Amino acid sequence: MSNFIVKKVAVLGAGVMGAQIAAHCLNAKVPVILFDLPAKEGPKNGIVLRAIENLKKLSPAPLGNKDDAALIEVGNYEDNLALLADCDLIIEAIAERMDWKHDLYKKVAPHIAPNAIFASNTSGLSITGLSEGFDEELKARFCGVHFFNPPRYMHLVELIPTASTRPEILNQLEGFLATTLGKGVVRAKDTPNFIANRVGVFGILSTAHQAEKFGLSVDVVDDLTGAKLGRAKSGTFRTADVVGLDTMGHVIKTMQNSLQDDPFFSVYATPPLLASLIEKGALGQKTGAGFYKKVGKDILRIDAATGEYVAGGGKTDDIVARILKDKDPVKRMKTLRESTNPQAQFLWSIFRDGFHYIAVHLQSIADNARDIDFAMRWGFGWSVGPFEIWQAAGWQQIAGWVKEDIDAGKALCNAPLPAWVFDGRIGVHGAEGSFSPAKKTSVARSALAVYQRQTFRAPLVGEGIADGATAGTTVFEDESVRLWHQNDDVLVISFKTKLHVIGPGVIAGLSMAVAEAEKNFKGLVLWHADAANGGAFSAGADLQSMLPLFMSGGVKAIEPMVAQLQQAFMGLKYASVPVVAAVAGLALGGGCELALHAAKRVAALESYIGLVEVGVGLIPAGGGLKEAAVRAANDAGGNDILQFLKSSFLNAATANVSKSALEAKKMGYLKSSDVIVFNAYELLHVAKVEARAMFDAGYRPPLKALIPVVGRGGIATIMAQLVNMRDGGFISMHDYKLGCMVAEVVCGGEIEEGSLVSEQWLLDLERKAFMELLNHPKTQERIMGMLQTGKPVRN
Incomplete structure (x- = not known):
C-alpha cells in the first residue's frame, strides 16, 4: 500500500464554489491556496481577499471556525503560479465556459508538479473536452471532481474520469475525498451534467x-x-x-x-x-x-x-x-x-x-x-x-x-x-x-481500502446489508438501549429513544454498560445507528418522562432521578476502561453533559454541542457546570481561574450552541486532544480505534482530586455583568435569575475564593438550583411552551 497524502491544495477561481471548496479543505486542516485574476485596481489579490472576507458572512457558514479564514493563502494568475509546484491537488472552479477554462489551463499547465492531480469542478461540461490540448502525461492525471453547493454540507462529490485518466489517480482521490473531506463519492460517466x-x-x-x-x-x-x-x-x-x-x-x-x-x-x-x-x-x-x-x-x-x-x-x-x-x-x-x-x-x-x-x-x-x-x-x-x-x-x-x-x-x-x-x-x-x-x-460495492473505515455503509433498499441497529452480537436490549459488540474488544451502547433523549431507561443502561465493559471489554463507545444520517447524539434529558413524576409527586419526586443521572455520568468519567463518546448532530443539555464525562470524544464535523437548559428555564444539572469549574481550574494552572471561567459561564448562561465540532473546541466543549471526523460513516471505526489504543496504552481513569474555586468574589464579578445586561434590557428578569444561579455553581457557591471543593459539592449545588427552578412558575411556563411548540419561550 502506498500513502497518498495531500499536503497542499490549490483552488483556481475564487467564486462562490471555489472559495467554499477552499474553506472546506481548510476545515479539514489541508493547507490551501486560492487563486483568481489580478484585480484591476487596489491590491493585486483583491478579488481573492474579498472572496475570503465574504466566507465569514455566508450562511450556512462554509468555515467550521470563522477565524480560520486568515489561513487561506492568496494568489493571482500573474504573479503566483510558481506556488502550484507545491500542490498535490489542483481544483479548477471558474465559470462554466470551455474557452475560458482552456485559456486558464494553458497558463497553469507548465507549473503543475509531476505527480499532482489536476481536476475540474465543472457541473456539466465534458471532462474529455476540457482535457484536449494537454500532453499525454497531464491527461493521465486529469479528471472531473464535482462538489455540490454548499460544499461543506452536501455529502456528494461526483468523480468523472476520461478515457485517459489513470485508475490509481481516481482511487487516491476517492480516498482523500471520503476520509479527509468527509464526502460520499459517486463515479459518473463523462456525459452532460453527469448523474x-x-x-x-x-x-x-x-x-x-x-x-x-x-x-x-x-x-x-x-x-x-x-x-x-x-x-x-x-x-x-x-x-x-x-x-x-x-x-x-x-x-x-x-x-x-x-x-x-x-x-x-x-x-x-x-x-x-x-x-x-x-x-x-x-x-x-x-x-x-x-x-x-x-x-x-x-x-x-x-x-x-x-x-x-x-x-x-x-x-x-x-x-x-x-x-x-x-x-x-x-x-x-x-x-x-x-x-x-x-x-x-x-x-x-x-x-x-x-x-x-x-x-x-x-x-x-x-x-x-x-x-x-x-x-x-x-x-x-x-x-x-x-x-x-x-x-x-x-x-x-x-x-x-x-x-x-x-x-x-x-x-x-x-x-x-x-x-x-x-x-x-x-x-x-x-x-x-x-x-x-x-x-x-x-x-458489488467498491472495495477500496477507505471503505474498510465505514463499519456500516449507507444502506440501500433491497440490499439487506447489516446496519448499526441490528448488526453485531447483542449483550442486552430493552426499549431504551442496546448493548452490543462486533468481537473486537469494544462494547457499544446505542440509545433507542427519540432524539436519543435520556430518561430512566437510558440512565440504567449507562450504568449497566460501564459494569459490562469493565468486566469483559477494553473500552465502551457511545454511538447511535443513525449517526451518519443526521440523527442526534442526544437532545438531552427526557422532559416528557419527568412530567408524570412531577404531576404525582411534585419536585421532590424528580430529585432522585437527577441524582441518578449525575451518578451515571460520574460512572462514565471514573470507569476503569476508557469511555469514548462518538458525537454527531445535536448534543444538547444532558447530551452535552454526557459527552463531557467521557474519557474522550470523537466528534463528526457537523456536531452542534451546547448546554441549553436556560432555554427551558433550568440550569444544567448533569455535571455540565461542575465540568466547567473543573476544566477552568485545570486550564488556569494556578493563575486567575475566573479568566478561564468567563467563556464557559457565558456559553451556559446564553444557551450558546457550537455550529461545528471545530467551534465546539474553541468553546471548550471538546478538548484539544479530542478527534474530529469528517465522514460520519467513519465515526464508529475511529471511536473504537481510540478506545482500544487508550486501553493498550495503559489507561487509568483520572484521580478524584479537590477543585480550587473562585467562590463569592467570582459570583460578585459575574453578577455585576448580569446586572448591566438586565438593566440594559438584553435579558429578562428570569434570565437574570438563571444567570445568577449558573454563576453560583461554576464559582463553587458562597465560600472563600481559593477554597477546595469536591466534585460532589458542585453536583449538589447544581441539583439544588435545578430543584428550586423546577418549582418556579416562569420555568414551568418555559417547559410547557417547549413541550407544546418545540420552541423556547422568552419570559
Missing part, C-alpha cells in the same frame, strides 16, 4: 411541466415535493430560488446544447415561467425575487398566469397528505395512481416520468443503479433514491403501469422501457450488489 444534475434537473423540468398541466401553483408544488416525499424541505421551486435561476437556466442550456439525440429532448426546453423570471433579472434568493419574493414578513409567490406576485401558503389537500402518510410503499403508489385528485395525479406523473427517465438513461450515464440512487440522496437531499422508491413500491407492477402510460401517450416521450426492466427481476438492488445494464449483471 445528479442530469436526473435532478430532468425531475425539476418534469415537475414544472406537470404542475402546469394540472394547474398547481408553485407553493402547492413545493409543499407536495418537499418533506412529504422525503426530499429537501424547500421543495422544487424554492430550491431553484436558493440555487439561483441563472444557474438553473445554465444547466438546462447545457442539456439543450448537448443532448439533441435524447428521446426526452423536448422536455429540456426552458420553462416559459423560468425564462421570463431570468429575463426580468429575478434570479431567486440572491436578487430578492424569483419564484418567491419576500415583502416585509410575507412570502409571496409568482402567479404563472399573470406574472405578478400574490399571497402564498398553498398546501397539500388533506386526502393526498393522508395517502403520503401510508407506511406501505406499494399501497401508497397504487392509491396515488388511482386517485382522481389532481395533486395525486400530479405526483404519480412525476414519479412515472422519473422512473421512465432513469430506466432509459441508466446505461449511458452511470455504471449501475446504486450510483444514481446515492447521487440523488447525497446531492439533492432525497431520503430514498429513485430506483429504491421503484423497487420498494413493487418493481413489476410499476414497470407495467409506466409502460401503459407510455403506450397511451401520457408519458413525456414515447421511448420504450429497456428490455432488462421486464426480465423477471424484482428490483435493481440485492445482496450481490446493484444492476449494471452494460455489464448485464449486479456490481
